[in-house]
Each structure stands twice: as C-alpha cells, then as structure tokens.
Amino acid sequence: MKLKKDENAQSPLAAAWREIQPKLQRRARHLCKGDSHRADELLSDTALKVHLYLQHSASRVQNLAGFIFLVLNHAFLDATRRRGRENRVFDRDCDWDADHIIEYASGNATPEQQLDLKQQLDGMAQARAALNPQQQQLFTLKFEQDQSYPEIASALGINQALARKRVELLRKKLRNEMA
Known part of the structure; x- marks a missing residue:
C-alpha cells in the first residue's frame, strides 16, 4: 500500500x-x-x-x-x-401478548369481540370507499402493498416529501372518517 x-x-x-x-x-x-x-x-x-x-x-x-x-x-x-x-x-406501549390479540389471531374471539372487529372493518371499508381515486391508489400503495415512500413517489411521479405529506393527509382523513 x-x-x-x-x-x-x-x-x-x-x-x-x-x-x-x-x-x-x-x-x-x-x-x-x-x-x-x-x-x-x-x-x-x-x-x-x-x-x-x-x-x-x-x-x-x-x-x-x-x-x-x-x-x-x-x-x-x-x-x-x-x-x-x-x-x-409505532405503538411501543401496545401489549402484543395481550389475551384479546391472541384470541383474534387464533379465531377464538368472543362474539362481542368478533362484532367489534367487524364494525371496525366495516368502518374502514366505508372510509376507504369515500376516498377519491387518487387517494384510493395511495391507500393501496402504502397500506395494502406496503411500499416505501421512494417507491410510492416513483409510482405517482412525485417527490418523496410530497408522497409523505399525501400519506399523512390520507391518514388524517381516514381517522376523521372512522371517528
């Protein structure tokens, strides 16, 4: 050397x-x-x-x-x-070993828990249906396909900062629709 x-x-x-x-x-x-x-x-x-x-x-x-x-x-x-x-x-306080989560995963949920879960899923489906086509596409990319922000930005032809902002606004809209 x-x-x-x-x-x-x-x-x-x-x-x-x-x-x-x-x-x-x-x-x-x-x-x-x-x-x-x-x-x-x-x-x-x-x-x-x-x-x-x-x-x-x-x-x-x-x-x-x-x-x-x-x-x-x-x-x-x-x-x-x-x-x-x-x-x-990330919800660091979430107890992933909690009994109700294990019951949901194992399919042994009580009828009340099943009803609660069904209502939450129905609410999410209604909130998603209320989205415009661009927001639905963003929902699919981020939450269904679990793509990263660079991948989302590339797919939508925008920069990463705008992709992050759009996902943030989408989350806010979904929270408001679910509430």
Missing part, C-alpha cells in the same frame, strides 16, 4: 476533535440525559456529518470547534425528531 503519510500530520478535523472531545462528550451526555449509549451514537453521527460537510465545503468553516458543537446540536435535534416520528408510527 502506498498510503504512507507523515504519522505526525493529522487532518484539521482530527486535531480539533481531539482538542474538544471531553467537552463534546459532556455535551452529548447532557443532551442525552446521561444515556452513554445514545451519547456515543450522537457523537458518531456528529463526526460523520462534519466529515461529509468538510469534504464539500471546508472553506466555509471559519471556527471548526464551534462548527462541531453546532453540528452536535443539530444531530441531537434530528435524532429527537426521528424518535418522535417513530413513536407516532
């Missing part, structure tokens, strides 16, 4: 990182409320984002140490928002 460099020479990012690493770790742990695993993940994400940014726009950064702290804060906000979105999508 011909990648031999002067071992004493280091990139400006590596030098700045080593210099402020203890302060970065304290800040990351503070942001993560003492969770060292999340703090380490946050630091990794920060290092990657700074590295990628510096590859393209290194000349724009005047104060590298300050920039690293700024990116740390932004990475924390990104992670917090992502967790918030995931918590809205």
Whole structure:
C-alpha cells in the first residue's frame, strides 16, 4: 500500500476533535440525559456529518470547534425528531401478548369481540370507499402493498416529501372518517 503519510500530520478535523472531545462528550451526555449509549451514537453521527460537510465545503468553516458543537446540536435535534416520528408510527406501549390479540389471531374471539372487529372493518371499508381515486391508489400503495415512500413517489411521479405529506393527509382523513 502506498498510503504512507507523515504519522505526525493529522487532518484539521482530527486535531480539533481531539482538542474538544471531553467537552463534546459532556455535551452529548447532557443532551442525552446521561444515556452513554445514545451519547456515543450522537457523537458518531456528529463526526460523520462534519466529515461529509468538510469534504464539500471546508472553506466555509471559519471556527471548526464551534462548527462541531453546532453540528452536535443539530444531530441531537434530528435524532429527537426521528424518535418522535417513530413513536407516532409505532405503538411501543401496545401489549402484543395481550389475551384479546391472541384470541383474534387464533379465531377464538368472543362474539362481542368478533362484532367489534367487524364494525371496525366495516368502518374502514366505508372510509376507504369515500376516498377519491387518487387517494384510493395511495391507500393501496402504502397500506395494502406496503411500499416505501421512494417507491410510492416513483409510482405517482412525485417527490418523496410530497408522497409523505399525501400519506399523512390520507391518514388524517381516514381517522376523521372512522371517528
């Protein structure tokens, strides 16, 4: 391998990182409320984002140490928002081992449970029938075929952000129809 460099020479990012690493770790742990695993993940994400940014726009950064702290804060906000979105999508409090779910799955549901399930399914069918053709197509792509947002965007000829927004609006409409 011909990648031999002067071992004493280091990139400006590596030098700045080593210099402020203890302060970065304290800040990351503070942001993560003492969770060292999340703090380490946050630091990794920060290092990657700074590295990628510096590859393209290194000349724009005047104060590298300050920039690293700024990116740390932004990475924390990104992670917090992502967790918030995931918590809205995934019901982490749901007890998948609950008896009523097992009864539904096994077909041993009581008549009351069967009636409740039938009413919910009928309500969903009515809500779906009330959708316009574009919304029905979106419903099929997202909820029946379980396609990802890039696949939905490609199928509809739109960008991913618009696909996400349309699915969000579709969910709101379905909730309102079901209520």
